[in-house]
Amino acid sequence: MIVKKTWLFAGMTALLLVLSACGSGTDTTSSNKTASLATTTPAAATAQAEATASAPKTYAAKTAKGEVAIPASPKRVAAAYYHGTLAALGITPIGASKEWWMGSPFLKEQEAKMEDIGSPASVEKVTSMNPDLIVINGFSEENYDKFSKIAPTVFIPYTAYKNVREEMKLLGDTFGRQKEAADWLAKYEQKAKESREKIKTSVKEGESAVIINVREKKISLLGDNYGRGGEVIYNMLKLKVPDFVQKQAIDSGKQLVEISMETLPTYANTDHIFICMNAGTTEEQVKAILDSPIWKTLPAVKNNKVHILDYNTYLYYDPVSILGQADLITDMLVKSGS
Secondary structure: OHHHHHHHHHHHHHHHHHHHHHHHHHHHHHHHHHHHHHHHHHHHHHHHHHHHHHOOOEEEEEEOOEEEEEEOOOOOEEEOOOHHHHHHOOOOOOEEOHHHHOOOHHHHHHHOOOEEOOOOOOHHHHHHOOOOEEEEOHHHHHHHHHHHHHOOEEEOOHHHOOOHHHHHHHHHHHOOOHHHHHHHHHHHHHHHHHHHHHOOOOOOOOOEEEEEEEEOOEEEEEOOOOOOOHHHHHHHOOOEOOHHHHHHHHHOOOOEEEEOHHHHHHHOOOOEEEEEEOOOOOHHHHHHHHOOHHHHOOHHHHOOOEEEEOHHHHOOOOHHHHHHHHHHHHHHHHHHOO
16 A cells, blocks of 8 residues: 555556646747847847947928938038038038138138039039039029039029028028027127127227229229128128118119229228239229329328228138128227228
């Protein structure tokens, strides 16, 4: 009897061991599957996230040619125009038109990184640079379709804005750089305020100024958006614009009105004269104006309120150059009043 019970106990123990082994095997398989899922699922998710992150993000730019999908963070921009404005927005182009638009002393660092694409911009040269974005204005509009086949192309006509402030806002909206544009506008307003404060003792409120441009034998009066310090003189420092200049140069949109030497006493009868000699104007041609009896009768000439604007420094009217010019013109006016 004792023997039978012993064998029965041994059999039951063996059976339990077998069942335990089977159960253990099932749990191991299940655990392996769970471990496998735990290992592969995060890896797959990471790979998918990386693929999504590496995909180029685009921005819908609203342009004069319709909506254009452009890179949200362009790396290789060819700018047939607006390279200084793009630089102010934090986008430094790899190419720009050297002969026509480059050369500002205030953009030396940025322009050192830019390659010449020709003036007007060469389709072949731009193609060779493999750009991811192209920016043009009216000077290159005839090649818009050709440029568009190379890379997304943004066309912004010169007539789309009236001054550098509108230009910055427009391009900030166009390229999704609204914050950068707002930061620059705040900097502009601050510098304008500080500059007006500096000239307070040298320039009385309401004093007028005219900007004269001499190009060989041609004499012209300039508005506030044709370079030569116009934005600084009229809009930042608030010197009074003569009625003729306001109507004929600014309100008309022409920005440049040619006059004769004989009419200088009428149109340059102002407290201040800013004069710029274009490149190519000879010394004799300059002397013909500055040594003439007519010139010497002008109030600003008599009162030593004539300010010479270096052509290579004041030709430009991009956002970066204008802030630099503001300091120089402010200093001119302070010195003239001391």
